[in-house]
Amino acid sequence: MRSLKIIIFLTSVLIWPALASAFSLKMSTAQIPLQTYLQQADEIYENMSLDEKVGQMLLPSYRLLAIGAKSIKGKSSMDCQTTINNEQATDQEVITACGLDQIAENKLGAVLQDGGPFYNAPTLNHWQKLNALAVTAHKAVQRDPILLIGNDAIHGNSHVQGAVIFPHNINLGVTHDVSLVAEIAALTANDSLWSGFNWIYMPTVAVAQDLRWGRTYESFGNDPELVSHFARAYVQGLQQASHLKFTGALACVKHFIGDGATQYGLDEGDVQFSGDMNAFWKLHGLGYASAIQAGVLNLMVSYSAINGERMHLGGPWNNLNQLKNYGIQGSRFRGFAVSDYNGATRAAYFFNLSHKNKLSTLPEILARTVNSGTDMLMLGVDAKKNPFDSTSPYYYQNVHEVAEALKSAVKQGLIAEPRFKEAVTHILAAKLAMQPQINVASYEQLQKKERVVALKAAEESLVLLKNEKHLLPLHKNMSQKIKYLIFIGETNDLGVQNGGWTINWQGQKGNQYFTGVDQASSGAKTIEQALPDVILRKFKIPLHIYHVNEVSDHLSELNATNTLVVTVVAEPPYAEYMGDIGNPHEVDEWYDSGIANHENNYMPNEQSEVLQLTWSNTDAETLNKLRDKSIPIVTIVYSGRPVVLTAGNAPLSNSNAVIAAFLPGTLGGDALANAMVGQYRFQYNHLSNMLTFPWPRNMQDVVDRFKNGELFKAGYGLPT
């Protein structure tokens, strides 16, 4: 155990200066002539109409545009989905049916895909078609340098069927490999550009403090220093700064600020903090500081609040304006801030719960948000006066209503001219700094590179938690005797391997988006698909494969030398508040919609109260019989965060080896197989495969945020 302590000490004290210096030598910080672009933006602004200026500040989602196409009187009788599915439909028919003509009508300069699949099928071609039609529709918007098309490509171009899905940020943190992460970002930028998206809502630089948070897996770790190095790497990888322009995709550092530190880990919750702003910045701001130094020109505002004050409405220290106008500890943000999805109206709901002077009209809400530092308003579906009440009236159901409200706020003087001009010119300046270029010859070549890098990242992102008698890597002599491989649990499900934000906002179980040519292009393999081949290739032995329902018929043939059991325990895929766990009853009225509260209806009931994983009873019974014969059991954990493995039938104590794989993406199966046979050695000659969050003994550790100890410290990971 002593040697382990030394490893943890070394990694925590020595790792970062070494890695940081190595990385900074390779990637220079962007020297984009922003002042020049701000001056050019001023000139454009002076020639713009009020409508054009307002149009720059709006960011509708494709789904809002499609709903607008149907809800605006006499607009379009055709339905977007039907029209896009109709191969005979002309481009103009698709533009009208999907509401893309609202881009010209409202002089829009930005759109986003909002977490859902493409209407027809989320293939590369379909996304290319939709984005190309949006650019066509945008041609009518004079003076606008570029149409920004936003994409939540948070682990690869993850809404495209057949795309290589990289490991989520929690995995990338475990790699401790900042140059590899910069490469992932650059590949993701190219992949996005190939599908027509030029703005990526990454990196998330939350320093997650509470594992109950459904977005923990979007955090690189709970150490501000670690997060800051990945923030820099990701921004520089995504934006690809040359000496004058960004030739990659526009990055977006998010969610400003403190989203990972809310009470109970409640998504969109409230951070209770008693220190001053500088102390808060030291805990939660280093990712923004390094992203700004790396040249990031876009920041997304957090839904959450600090000490009860919503970030979209300024926060307790008027944080956003402070960061933009004066900076915090030497970091001054000169780009533009975008709200989160319906962020302004969601913040107004919470504001109105606790303030007498309500923000009741849309112009007032927009004005308060813009005056608090938000420059661009992200607009999505379901913008209701009470976001948690499905019967609540809407604030808006199409982008034109918001354009009118924003115009009214300006005309009424609720938004003063200097603030209005600053918002529009900062958006224009960021656009002027962009010159996106795809720098690979073909999508096939790009994906070939992606598969190599994704495999390396997945391998470096695994953590060996337990390895009784050095079971792993499978020794040659042992492997020569293996005849039977038993797979138990979700060993053949890419959905739990990829996690949320995969094709769909919430992700989904199953392999349906990664079959046939899409499996080949994405490199998607489960452990069940990968391990037999790897054992055959390495040890030249064919295997009999059994599943849980076949064990009893073959039990007499199985013994400790000719059989290996591989099991998977997994969280279901989830995103945002749908992954919140164990929210105490105090917050029920917050989530009356029942989608994320202490009885989180989305998560399996046995999990919604506690952050733990166990085998199903059927699996546990079968595993007991196999363990009674001393047959070795390797358990793989797919989860968005460390989870309790000691409750119920206790996978940790009842397995011989346990690998925490978190959410390793499509190459996760190959990575695990390589690690199990020794093709890849856990942190054998580098500093990867180490936790970036503590691992809990029990749920109380999670609730206490580990103030009374943990099972494994951050930095833990067994070598092989």
Ligand code: GLC
């Ligand atoms: C979501 C998320 C944010 C994402 C945005 C656009 O609500 O909070 O991370 O980028 O909306 O999908």
